[in-house]
Amino acid sequence: xxxxxxxxxxxxxxxxxxxxxxxxxxxxxxxxxxxxxxxxxxxxxxxxxxxxxxxxxxxxxxxxxxxxxxxxxxxxxxxxxxxxxxxxxxxxxxxxxxxxxxxxxxxxxxxxxxxxxxxxxxxxxxxxxxxxxxxxxxxxxxxxxxxxxxxxxxxxxxxxxxxxxxxxxxxxxxxxxxxxxxxxxxxxxxxxxxxxxxxxxxxxxxxxxxxxxxxxxxxxxxxxxxxxxxxxxxxxxxxxxxxxxxxxxxxxxxxxxxxxxxxxxxxxxxxxxxxxxxxxxxxxxxxxxxxxxxxxxxxxxxxxxxxxxxxxxxxxxxxxxxxxxxxxxxxxxxxxxxxxxxxxxxxxxxxxxxxxxxxxxxxxxxxxxxxxxxxxxxxxxxxxxxxxxxxxxxxxxxxxxxxxxxxxxxxxxxxxxxxxxxxxxxxxxxxxxxxxxxxxxxxxxxxxxxxxxxxxxxxxxxxxxxxxxxxxxxxxxxxxxxxxxxx
Ligand SMILES: Cc1cc2nc3c(=O)[nH]c(=O)nc-3n(C[C@H](O)[C@H](O)[C@H](O)COP(=O)(O)OP(=O)(O)OC[C@H]3O[C@@H](n4cnc5c(N)ncnc54)[C@H](O)[C@@H]3O)c2cc1C
Numbered sequence: 001x002x003x004x005x006x007x008x009x010x011x012x013x014x015x016x017x018x019x020x021x022x023x024x025x026x027x028x029x030x031x032x033x034x035x036x037x038x039x040x041x042x043x044x045x046x047x048x049x050x051x052x053x054x055x056x057x058x059x060x061x062x063x064x065x066x067x068x069x070x071x072x073x074x075x076x077x078x079x080x081x082x083x084x085x086x087x088x089x090x091x092x093x094x095x096x097x098x099x100x101x102x103x104x105x106x107x108x109x110x111x112x113x114x115x116x117x118x119x120x121x122x123x124x125x126x127x128x129x130x131x132x133x134x135x136x137x138x139x140x141x142x143x144x145x146x147x148x149x150x151x152x153x154x155x156x157x158x159x160x161x162x163x164x165x166x167x168x169x170x171x172x173x174x175x176x177x178x179x180x181x182x183x184x185x186x187x188x189x190x191x192x193x194x195x196x197x198x199x200x201x202x203x204x205x206x207x208x209x210x211x212x213x214x215x216x217x218x219x220x221x222x223x224x225x226x227x228x229x230x231x232x233x234x235x236x237x238x239x240x241x242x243x244x245x246x247x248x249x250x251x252x253x254x255x256x257x258x259x260x261x262x263x264x265x266x267x268x269x270x271x272x273x274x275x276x277x278x279x280x281x282x283x284x285x286x287x288x289x290x291x292x293x294x295x296x297x298x299x300x301x302x303x304x305x306x307x308x309x310x311x312x313x314x315x316x317x318x319x320x321x322x323x324x325x326x327x328x329x330x331x332x333x334x335x336x337x338x339x340x341x342x343x344x345x346x347x348x349x350x351x352x353x354x355x356x357x358x359x360x361x362x363x364x365x366x367x368x369x370x371x372x373x374x375x376x377x378x379x380x381x382x383x384x385x386x387x388x389x390x391x392x393x394x395x396x397x398x399x400x401x402x403x404x405x406x407x408x409x410x411x412x413x414x415x416x417x418x419x420x421x422x423x424x425x426x427x428x429x430x431x432x433x434x435x436x437x438x439x440x441x442x443x444x445x446x447x448x449x450x451x452x453x454x455x456x457x458x459x460x461x462x463x464x465x466x467x468x469x470x471x472x473x474x475x476x477x478x479x480x481x482x483x484x485x486x487x
């Protein structure tokens with residue numbers, strides 16, 4: 001992806017069939033779907049691709065054991081099917097992961113054993129592997145770092161794991177391969193109203209040059225996650241909010257806190273949720289929480305009580321309880337949940353997606369999960385195409401392979417070159433937070449790498465010393481927030 005060429009196309013090709021605002025999983029999924037149906041498709045992202053929630057997930061491609069407990073069988077079945085489709089289309093990006101539910105009470109083995117067999121059954125031909133009960137020795141073989149006091153055994157089951165920011169970049173590359181034009185650092189700052197008061201495009205501002213463009217399209221898809229209501233209010237200041245934002249935090253520790261290749265699922269935390277401890281890029285990733293919030297931000301920070309809660313829960317299951325000073329990186333994301341209209345906490349709100357069309361024709365897609373992005377896009381693009389009066393074309397993404405590199409880059413110099421030349425990385429943060437995951441794994445180590453990355457990027461992008469030092473300062477200020485919770 002070349003940014004200058006993409007901006008050129010954005011300027012010239014007018015009008016587009018579909019304009020997508022937002023470059024997270026939902027927007028990128030819509031771009032893949034629309035372009036592969038043959039629609040002329042443009043996507044603009046305010047920051048970097050995946051800057052929002054889509055780089056801050058628990059990194060599971062899963063049916064959602066928790067939704068099974070809640071009795072939301074249709075959602076579990078949809079997600080299990082999408083899990084299987086994604087593994088088929090992106091075997092280089094989705095891997096199988098074994099999860100163990102440790103049992104400390106006599107009733108847990110039969111209870112979770114039966115529940116997880118139902119999970120296998122619902123997956124049908126999309127299954128990842130059969131669940132089964134483990135005795136104490138087998139459980140400890142899988143999870144040597146588990147607390148042994150009172151341990152009776154466990155239940156093992158299988159789900160998928162991925163690197164969210166990496167899959168996102170591959171979706172953006174796939175969309176471009178299919179003919180879409182995607183640009184980062186280019187927020188929509190206003191919507192354009194056409195004949196009959198219908199939305200006919202958006203005004204975008206290139207954050208790098210300050211230039212503004214009018215982008216016209218048959219229909220506009222608002223895929224801005226927790227910012228969906230802000231975009232809807234660009235033309236309708238009184239639009240009732242449809243998003244109930246909910247924050248989830250994660251803590252990352254050294255891999256020695258969770259030895260072995262299996263993950264732990266804590267099926268019932270003290271606040272009635274599930275919690276995961278997962279091996280991820282050689283580290284232990286623990287989370288998450290579900291905290292209803294009022295204000296949304298592109299860089300949400302974990303709250304004090306979220307940190308305490310995760311540490312406390314991890315300490316109840318791990319033989320070596322992690323402490324604050326063991327936190328290598330702490331970060332949070334915001335779920336763009338769709339309001340149900342009734343009361344109750346955000347944990348009980350459905351994770352199903354919703355396509356909402358305002359009376360001015362703006363199409364908003366929100367909710368859902370990373371796992372279901374393909375199905376969400378199929379649904380949304382189908383509706384947007386009808387609204388725009390486009391020729392009806394079948395969705396083809398069920399069998400569409402996700403972009404694959406010939407040879408993976410090795411070493412930081414090669415990573416930076418690839419990120420800048422092929423993946424539209426523009427800042428040190430893009431490289432250290434999303435093209436590699438250093439910031440999310442170890443914030444202090446990422447800070448130390450910033451000057452070298454800035455130097456390599458400056459030579460790739462033709463920038464001077466002023467840009468380099470400003471980039472390093474900005475990145476260090478950001479990374480300080482990710483490491484602020486360490487002791
Ligand atoms: C803590 C947590 C854990 C999760 N774990 C999982 C998991 O393990 N598995 C799973 O399947 N799902 C998981 N999810 C859900 C999943 O991450 C989200 O459903 C998904 O990432 C939402 O993607 P999105 O594209 O809708 O939103 P986002 O990723 O937030 O994308 C919206 C984008 O719109 C951009 N934007 C905003 N305003 C504008 C504008 N004016 N112009 C242009 N662009 C704009 C933003 O910069 C942002 O990049 C998790 C969610 C959270 C919060």
